[in-house]
Amino acid sequence: xxxxxxxxxxxxxxxxxxxxxxxxxxxxxxxxxxxxxxxxxxxxxxxxxxxxxxxxxxxxxxxxxxxxxxxxxxxxxxxxxxxxxxxxxxxxxxxxxxxxxxxxxxxxxxxxxxxxxxxxxxxxxxxxxxxxxxxxxxxxxxxxxxxxxxxxxxxxxxxxxxxxxxxxxxxxxxxxxxxxxxxxxxxxxxxxxxxxxxxxxxxxxxxxxxxxxxxxxxxxxxxxxxxxxxxxxxxxxxxxxxxxxxxxxxxxxxxxxxxxxxxxxxxxxxxxxxxxxxxxxxxxxxxxxxxxxxxxxxxxxxxxxxxxxxxxxxxxxxxxxxxxxxxxxxxxxxxxxxxxxxxxxx
Ligand code: NDP
Ligand code: GDR
Numbered sequence: 001x002x003x004x005x006x007x008x009x010x011x012x013x014x015x016x017x018x019x020x021x022x023x024x025x026x027x028x029x030x031x032x033x034x035x036x037x038x039x040x041x042x043x044x045x046x047x048x049x050x051x052x053x054x055x056x057x058x059x060x061x062x063x064x065x066x067x068x069x070x071x072x073x074x075x076x077x078x079x080x081x082x083x084x085x086x087x088x089x090x091x092x093x094x095x096x097x098x099x100x101x102x103x104x105x106x107x108x109x110x111x112x113x114x115x116x117x118x119x120x121x122x123x124x125x126x127x128x129x130x131x132x133x134x135x136x137x138x139x140x141x142x143x144x145x146x147x148x149x150x151x152x153x154x155x156x157x158x159x160x161x162x163x164x165x166x167x168x169x170x171x172x173x174x175x176x177x178x179x180x181x182x183x184x185x186x187x188x189x190x191x192x193x194x195x196x197x198x199x200x201x202x203x204x205x206x207x208x209x210x211x212x213x214x215x216x217x218x219x220x221x222x223x224x225x226x227x228x229x230x231x232x233x234x235x236x237x238x239x240x241x242x243x244x245x246x247x248x249x250x251x252x253x254x255x256x257x258x259x260x261x262x263x264x265x266x267x268x269x270x271x272x273x274x275x276x277x278x279x280x281x282x283x284x285x286x287x288x289x290x291x292x293x294x295x296x297x298x299x300x301x302x303x304x305x306x307x308x309x310x311x312x313x314x315x316x317x318x319x320x321x322x323x324x325x326x327x328x329x330x331x332x333x334x335x336x337x338x339x340x341x342x343x344x345x346x
Contacts, residue, residue, distance in 0.1 A: 008085030064108030217298025250309020
């Protein structure tokens with residue numbers, strides 16, 4: 001039975017990937033960090049269900065800033081595949097916590113790679129969760145594997161180090177190490193402070209009358225949004241190739257934050273009309289009530305205005321086609337948040 005170790009298993013991608021690998025027959029180990037409140041809501045069904053009971057799914061305490069915990073877990077589990085998904089993953093927060101972000105997102109991957117190397121785990125394959133944020137101030141449209149990077153946040157700069165240290169360990173030590181340069185991917189279990197989930201959650205509550213309005217930052221930002229469930233399968237596929245390589249995963253379609261609001265409203269059978277410009281822009285409902293407005297608190301010191309991926313390489317070599325459309329993604333998220341808002345109401 002193949003053994004996989006997932007860092008960041010309690011996050012959005014970690015939860016989908018754990019479920020995917022377990023369904024493929026893997027023994028899965030996950031690293032969770034100690035928190036004062038429970039942080040396993042996304043994977044409790046796996047921990048408490050058959051996989052947990054039969055020992056196929058096990059959690060270990062560890063932290064990306066703590067080499068000894070990472071080394072111990074690697075020594076104990078001797079994984080065939082390591083998926084490094086753990087990160088301080090919020091771009092805006094990285095401006096407030098740049099040093100911690102560098103520690104977990106840049107040095108964290110180095111700690112894992114070093115531990116794999118000096119433990120002599122020669123067969124272990126390594127996946128690094130790289131990001132479209134590396135392109136930042138874009139140098140080419142659409143962005144592909146060869147597009148120059150220009151990171152625009154402490155998060156992206158930390159991820160730039162992680163990208164190159166992964167390439168370096170592949171070249172220097174012959175490790176099977178890959179970067180998945182994934183564009184934004186969302187789902188009903190997306191963190192609630194990322195813009196997509198913030199929108200679907202707020203509109204569902206506004207529809208039920210339990211929230212007044214939604215405040216957003218830059219509504220002109222353009223993103224290439226896919227579904228997390230589809231993207232984790234590509235992480236796995238990258239580690240099943242004959243030779244290690246780096247791949248862009250994206251849909252090749254771009255929408256603005258405002259488009260996302262409109263799509264979510266449509267999925268919830270609501271009407272929103274936008275008027276005004278800049279800080280004065282508002283979205284009104286069918287009765288003319290302002291339910292969306294701009295709050296400069298959500299602007300970033302440096303913004304990534306536009307991202308659009310070209311996943312031709314993944315299409316050719318991994319057989320990638322994005323299975324979920326933008327409309328289906330938004331509808332799935334909106335419906336899940338409406339159901340949750342109804343439960344909260346009860
Ligand atoms: P999430 O924020 O949902 O999950 C991040 C995970 O990392 C959580 O399990 C979190 O734990 C854990 N974590 C954070 N800091 C530490 C630490 N110091 N030690 C151990 N664990 C830690 O992110 P996603 O699932 O969305 O993303 C997964 C990875 O992919 C991240 O590295 C992200 O940067 C990257 N990425 C994401 C994209 C996306 O659109 N989702 C696109 C491209 C890259 P806890 O639950 O306790 O907070
Ligand atoms: P991003 O995702 O920064 O692309 O990083 P996020 O959803 O946070 O922002 C997307 C765009 O929306 C704009 N925006 C807002 N963002 C948030 N969070 N809240 C708001 O109120 C708001 N209003 C407008 C942002 O300015 C931005 O332009 C995500 C993370 O998952 C990273 O870890 C990952 O690497 C990248 O996607 C690819």
